[in-house]
Amino acid sequence: MKFSVIHKLRILFILALAVLLTNAGVCYSHTMKLFHNQQWMTSSHTVITQIETILTTFQDTEINQQNYLLTKNLDALKDYKTSSQSTLDNIQRLRQITINQNLSHKWIFLLEQKIRARFAQLTQEFSLSQNPSFTAQPRPEIPQLISERLTNERNSLQELIQQSQISYQKTLTTFSLAVFVNVLLLFFLYKLLQRYIVKLQQTETTLRQNEHRLRAIFDAELGCIQLIARDGTLLEINASGLAMMEVESTEAVIGKSINWVIAPEYQQAFAALHQSVCQGNKETLEYEIVGFKGTRRWWETHAVPIVDESDGTFLHLAVARDITKRKQAEQKIREQRVLLDVATDAILVRNIHNQILFWNKGAERLYGWKMEEALGKNVGELLHHINSPQQQEALLTVIDKGEWQGELHQLTKDEQKVIVESRWKLVKDKDGQPKSILSVNTEITSKKQLEAQLLRSQRLESIGTMASGIAHDLNNILAPILMSVQLLQMKLHDPQMQKVLNTLENNVKRGANLLKQVLSFARGIEGKKTIVQIRQLLIEVEQIVQQTFPKSIICHTNIPENLWHVSGDTTQLHQVLMNLVLNARDAMPHGGTLNISAENVVLAPEGGAYIVIYVEDTGLGIPSKIQQQIFEPFFSTKDIGKGTGLGLSTALSIINNHGGFINVKSEESQGTQFQVYLPALLSNTQLVNSEETELLTGNGEEILVVDDEAIIREITKSSLEAYNYRVLTASDGEEAISIYTQYQQKISVVLLDMMMPTMDGAIAIRQLKNINPDVKIIAISGLLSEPDAGVILSMGVKAFLSKPCTAKELAQTINAVNVSG
Numbered sequence: 001m002k003f004s005v006i007h008k009l010r011i012l013f014i015l016a017l018a019v020l021l022t023n024a025g026v027c028y029s030h031t032m033k034l035f036h037n038q039q040w041m042t043s044s045h046t047v048i049t050q051i052e053t054i055l056t057t058f059q060d061t062e063i064n065q066q067n068y069l070l071t072k073n074l075d076a077l078k079d080y081k082t083s084s085q086s087t088l089d090n091i092q093r094l095r096q097i098t099i100n101q102n103l104s105h106k107w108i109f110l111l112e113q114k115i116r117a118r119f120a121q122l123t124q125e126f127s128l129s130q131n132p133s134f135t136a137q138p139r140p141e142i143p144q145l146i147s148e149r150l151t152n153e154r155n156s157l158q159e160l161i162q163q164s165q166i167s168y169q170k171t172l173t174t175f176s177l178a179v180f181v182n183v184l185l186l187f188f189l190y191k192l193l194q195r196y197i198v199k200l201q202q203t204e205t206t207l208r209q210n211e212h213r214l215r216a217i218f219d220a221e222l223g224c225i226q227l228i229a230r231d232g233t234l235l236e237i238n239a240s241g242l243a244m245m246e247v248e249s250t251e252a253v254i255g256k257s258i259n260w261v262i263a264p265e266y267q268q269a270f271a272a273l274h275q276s277v278c279q280g281n282k283e284t285l286e287y288e289i290v291g292f293k294g295t296r297r298w299w300e301t302h303a304v305p306i307v308d309e310s311d312g313t314f315l316h317l318a319v320a321r322d323i324t325k326r327k328q329a330e331q332k333i334r335e336q337r338v339l340l341d342v343a344t345d346a347i348l349v350r351n352i353h354n355q356i357l358f359w360n361k362g363a364e365r366l367y368g369w370k371m372e373e374a375l376g377k378n379v380g381e382l383l384h385h386i387n388s389p390q391q392q393e394a395l396l397t398v399i400d401k402g403e404w405q406g407e408l409h410q411l412t413k414d415e416q417k418v419i420v421e422s423r424w425k426l427v428k429d430k431d432g433q434p435k436s437i438l439s440v441n442t443e444i445t446s447k448k449q450l451e452a453q454l455l456r457s458q459r460l461e462s463i464g465t466m467a468s469g470i471a472h473d474l475n476n477i478l479a480p481i482l483m484s485v486q487l488l489q490m491k492l493h494d495p496q497m498q499k500v501l502n503t504l505e506n507n508v509k510r511g512a513n514l515l516k517q518v519l520s521f522a523r524g525i526e527g528k529k530t531i532v533q534i535r536q537l538l539i540e541v542e543q544i545v546q547q548t549f550p551k552s553i554i555c556h557t558n559i560p561e562n563l564w565h566v567s568g569d570t571t572q573l574h575q576v577l578m579n580l581v582l583n584a585r586d587a588m589p590h591g592g593t594l595n596i597s598a599e600n601v602v603l604a605p606e607g608g609a610y611i612v613i614y615v616e617d618t619g620l621g622i623p624s625k626i627q628q629q630i631f632e633p634f635f636s637t638k639d640i641g642k643g644t645g646l647g648l649s650t651a652l653s654i655i656n657n658h659g660g661f662i663n664v665k666s667e668e669s670q671g672t673q674f675q676v677y678l679p680a681l682l683s684n685t686q687l688v689n690s691e692e693t694e695l696l697t698g699n700g701e702e703i704l705v706v707d708d709e710a711i712i713r714e715i716t717k718s719s720l721e722a723y724n725y726r727v728l729t730a731s732d733g734e735e736a737i738s739i740y741t742q743y744q745q746k747i748s749v750v751l752l753d754m755m756m757p758t759m760d761g762a763i764a765i766r767q768l769k770n771i772n773p774d775v776k777i778i779a780i781s782g783l784l785s786e787p788d789a790g791v792i793l794s795m796g797v798k799a800f801l802s803k804p805c806t807a808k809e810l811a812q813t814i815n816a817v818n819v820s821g
Contacts, residue, residue: 038164043097044157048150050094055146057087058115065122084119091115107149114142221319224299227306228316230278232257232271235315244299244322246291263288263296277303277316286323298327346420346441349427352399352434354379366420366443368413383410398424399434407444415625419445476782479804480715487719487807505806529658531681532570534611535563538596541577545594549581552591564600564611564680568658573678576651580615580674583647587619587672600680609680610660616673622666630664698725701748703814705729706736706764707780708756712803716751719807725814733759737767744772749814754781762795769796776817780805 064080067073091112098105224241228234234253237245245261247253253261262270266287273283283303288296300323305314340347341361349358359374367374367383374382380391390408398404404424412418420441429435485505489498538559545555566573584594595616602609622630631652655662659679666672703725707713710731717727728743730736733756740747750768754761761779768775777796782803798817801809 041157041160041164044153044160046097047094048153048157050090050097051146051150051153054087054090054094054111055143055150057083057090058118058142058146061087061119062122065125069125080122084122087115087119088112111142111145111149114145118142223319223321226258226316226318226320228258228274228318230308230313230315232259232274234258241320244291244297244320245289246293246295252292261289261291263290273301273303274316277305278314280305280314286327297322298324346439346443348374348379348439348441349436350379350439351436354395356382357436363441366412366418366441367410385411394422394424395437398426398437402426408441410441417445418443419448474782476709476712476803479782480709480711482804483715483719483807483810487715487722490722529567529569532566532568532573534566534573534598534613534678535559535561537570537574537577538598538613540574541581542596544578545581545596549585549594550591553585553588553594554592555594555596558595558597560599562600563598564609564682566611566658566678566680568678569654572654573658576654576676577613577615579647579651580676584615584617584619584672587617587621592618592671601677609682610677611680613676613678614673615676616671618671621668621670622664622672623668624666627664627666631662697723697811698814700724700726701814701818702726702728702743702746704736704740704743704747704750706731706733706750706756706761707753708732709753712753716810719810720814723807723811725811732756733761733764733767736764737771740768740775741771749776749778749817751778751780751810751814754779765795765797778813778817 060083061080064076064083068076068080091108095105095108098108219239221238222240224244225236225238226234226241227236233255234257237250237253242248242250242253245253259267259270269285270287273285276283282305284301285303286298286300289299290296299320301318301320303316303318306317307313308315337360343360343362344365346363346366347358347360348356348363350356356374356377356379359369359371363374364370369382380388384391390406394404394406394408403426404422406422408420408422410418410420421444422442423440425438426434427436427438482505485501489501489505492498492501538557542555542557545553549555581594581596588594595614597614597616599612599614600609601612631648652662655676655678660677662677663675664672665675698720703720705713705716705720705727706729707716708731713729713731717729720727728739728747730739736750736752737759740750752761752764752768756764759767761781765777765779768777773796775796776798778799778801779795779797780801780803798820799813801813
């Protein structure tokens with residue numbers, strides 16, 4: 001195998017370097033050995049000196065002790081203490097000097113123990129010296145121990161000195177031989193270098209040729225290649241970089257600062273990158289440049305440090321490529337994303353494995369999950385918690401047909417149920433294979449709730465229609481019973497019978513009030529309002545609770561004496577309170593505490609005066625997720641057959657009609673508190689007695705009673721005759737018109753039923769008004785409650801009575817109509 005001159009030179013240079021290093025190593029080895037011997041000698045000498053010092057201070061201690069015993073001089077005692085402490089301190093210094101000599105440590109430990117024992121003996125001799133017969137005994141044991149150690153240390157030192165002299169002779173001989181060998185090597189290297197220089201001259205031409213080739217490759221690169229000095233000036237740039245900068249020659253940019261081409265808003269970032277690269281770090285940056293002709297371009301630069309051979313510092317080598325088109329595409333994507341985020345619908349993209357790839361702001365608003373939380377999650381687990389059959393069916397449909405549309409029941413982050421109208425579209429890859437699914441979800445929860453409410457309203461309307469018919473018939477049944485009872489009360493004066501009749505009257509009135517409540521709920525008709533003493537109403541409710549509730553439920557009340565009054569329907573408010581306390585009872589199946597209280601409040605700002613009624617129990621509580629539903633009609637948590645779901649909805653309707661509102665506070669297992677707010681009447685002078693004490697009788701006026709029920713006609717006639725009225729009767733509207741036409745001048749008031757066959761009350765009223773515009777008509781019905789005043793006036797009706805009414809109410813109304821003219 002043949003070797004070139006360079007290879008031979010390299011081999012000889014390596015051999016020479018190896019010999020030099022070997023010689024240097026040998027010299028270094030002998031030198032270091034000599035150096036270590038010198039250190040050992042120094043250390044040994046230090047140890048000897050320290051041991052001699054310990055011996056001296058120990059002897060001084062014994063001398064000072066003897067001196068004090070003989071002279072009793074306090075200065076001798078002071079010198080004794082000083083020398084004894086110095087002895088111990090010197091032992092510690094000796095231990096530090098010989099810290100790496102285990103054998104010395106053992107000897108030092110023995111020495112210290114003996115010296116401390118001797119010091120203890122010397123101290124004891126101070127007290128024994130008071131005895132005249134005492135004589136101090138010297139102890140040569142410690143000086144002998146120290147002397148033996150000094151002899152050993154001196155012998156070791158002498159051996160080290162002899163070894164050092166031998167090492168010195170060897171080092172001097174080796175060094176002389178190494179110098180001779182190195183001179184020979186340098187001579188050979190000089191000859192080889194001469195030949196190497198010739199070879200370098202021969203290769204210089206080849207290097208120039210390679211440089212031209214590299215420059216051609218450099219300029220052929222499509223990206224911009226730049227070499228930037230530490231001060232930011234441009235050292236090199238290729239042809240593509242010149243084209244991007246819109247300059248024609250390197251002279252226009254070489255030697256100038258690179259900042260001129262960088263857009264101003266990115267110059268600070270580029271300066272930070274340049275500083276980092278010049279410290280030896282690799283960096284990447286995206287920024288904009290502005291060409292010589294004003295064209296803006298986006299660059300992505302990959303910067304690496306390279307060593308400047310002149311001073312060993314780093315230069316900045318940057319390879320930049322034009323990413324303007326990519327940036328424009330990214331900007332377009334961002335704009336499209338903004339449009340998607342502006343959309344109110346929830347827009348999401350998933351892969352065919354149901355993992356979420358895209359999640360817009362509409363989805364964040366609808367479901368509560370942030371984009372960072374949703375990305376990568378399984379749609380079924382996130383929005384359904386399980387892969388529902390509906391979800392699986394939709395997935396199969398969209399893969400098969402390319403699209404799907406339907407309703408989905410989903411869950412939000414806080415476990416709220418939502419209903420969405422969902423539209424799915426399949427997205428395929430370039431090979432036509434399913435890649436992802438685009439979903440657009442529109443929330444229709446409110447719409448569905450409105451539809452459900454509409455259905456409930458339709459059911460309520462049906463119930464109202466049915467209830468109206470039943471109430472009409474029942475009122476027609478109760479009306480003659482109530483009037484008959486009152487006639488019997490007027491005719492029978494036996495106390496026992498009066499008690500029975502009073503009980504019967506009260507039960508008939510309760511039945512009538514119950515029918516009014518059914519109509520009030522079913523048709524939203526307001527009851528008759530009077531001034532109500534809330535305190536008295538609460539006391540009555542308390543009595544019912546005490547008498548009828550289980551003994552395991554303890555009832556407490558706090559009802560102030562100065563409680564304001566309200567304008568309302570006593571029966572309806574009583575119904576509200578009874579509904580609340582019954583619900584409280586049902587919430588405490590194992591007993592508990594029921595608190596009923598009230599207070600006067602003024603809501604700020606300018607909220608007005610209210611009475612607040614509190615009904616609070618310590619029962620099961622209401623789960624937070626259904627607290628918004630408890631006032632919905634037909635909503636109930638009770639078992640089938642134990643509740644209709646109309647109680648709280650009826651209560652809310654009644655309180656709303658009274659201008660008030662209801663608040664609820666409840667926690668599971670912590671009980672429930674209902675707060676009923678009713679607008680207050682601040683003046684008690686508005687109170688009136690609803691019962692007339694004066695008995696109003698007629699003066700023989702003629703009254704026309706019109707009703708399709710014969711029993712009602714007869715009992716009404718008997719009742720009015722008992723109050724000194726004369727009565728004519730008609731079974732329908734046509735007969736009433738006929739009778740009124742015949743006895744118009746005698747008839748004072750027409751008592752007209754509104755619900756009759758052949759001709760109902762409204763038509764009869766118009767006919768009667770045609771005959772006599774001034775006719776006095778009292779409308780009566782078992783179906784309607786108090787109608788609107790405008791409707792009454794438009795029909796020409798003077799008053800209105802609901803069936804069943806008492807004979808006394810009938811007589812008072814007739815009297816009032818006659819008096820008013």
